[in-house]
Amino acid sequence: AQTVTQSQPEMSVQEAETVTLSCTYDTSESNYYLFWYKQPPSRQMILVIRQEAYKQQNATENRFSVNFQKAAKSFSLKISDSQLGDTAMYFCAFSESSNFGNEKLTFGTGTRLTIIP
Amino acid sequence: NAGVMQNPRHLVRRRGQEARLRCSPMKGHSHVYWYRQLPEEGLKFMVYLQKENIIDESGMPKERFSAEFPKEGPSILRIQQVVRGDSAAYFCASSPYAGTVAGNGYTFGSGTRLTVV
Numbered sequence: 001a002q003t004v005t006q007s008q009p010e011m012s013v014q015e016a017e018t019v020t021l022s023c024t025y026d027t028s029e030s031n032y033y034l035f036w037y038k039q040p041p042s043r044q045m046i047l048v049i050r051q052e053a054y055k056q057q058n059a060t061e062n063r064f065s066v067n068f069q070k071a072a073k074s075f076s077l078k079i080s081d082s083q084l085g086d087t088a089m090y091f092c093a094f095s096e097s098s099n100f101g102n103e104k105l106t107f108g109t110g111t112r113l114t115i116i117p
Numbered sequence: 118n119a120g121v122m123q124n125p126r127h128l129v130r131r132r133g134q135e136a137r138l139r140c141s142p143m144k145g146h147s148h149v150y151w152y153r154q155l156p157e158e159g160l161k162f163m164v165y166l167q168k169e170n171i172i173d174e175s176g177m178p179k180e181r182f183s184a185e186f187p188k189e190g191p192s193i194l195r196i197q198q199v200v201r202g203d204s205a206a207y208f209c210a211s212s213p214y215a216g217t218v219a220g221n222g223y224t225f226g227s228g229t230r231l232t233v234v
Contacts, residue, residue, distance in 0.1 A: 004159075042227065043206060043227055043228050043230075044225065044227050044228075045160070045208060045210075045225035045228075047223070091159050091160070101148075101172075101214075102165055102172060102173050103148070103150070103165075103212055103214075103223060104150060104162040104165055104173065104176075105150075105152075105160070105162065106162070107152075107159035107160045107161070108159050109157075109158055109159045110157075110158075110159050
């Protein structure tokens, strides 16, 4: 069974600074997908960024980028120029790529990120 | 496009009552996933349904919980004889695909917070 571990329950950073959230996972699959989701106080789950394991290039989306280390099974999220609106819970998630169409996600326990004005 | 609609947003039930949670997927989406989020935890997969079929219910508790996705109408997660431990946020996500591009089009609703008193 796949597991996802987020070892930082809480983090805080000054506005405009850069912050990195850690995530490790365990799987025996060779191909899979990794995700970072943001959950603000509204409770809505918002996809931040997605990485396909067979792609060596790290995914980027504007101020968000990942450091994907497949051999180490590590998938960290870097937020540059942090903004107050980035304050939220952040969840790392995993999905198998060949599960007969089943896209169920395995989530970590989350990191509560606070951006300080 | 109204997105994935979940209702009610908040639901309070007394111990022993039944809870019915509804999820209307996005237009054109025929795949629905239900997740449960206990306080201060990540989301945990419960069940994956396609129209009129349960595909994967490996995360569903063996008793009191059931789910359906009829040909017409929303998907329903039903919890019979609720207990305090059922208090959680319940999310559904819908997808138009059967795993062809994981995460692409996968959209979460805003969740139903169930409180059992």
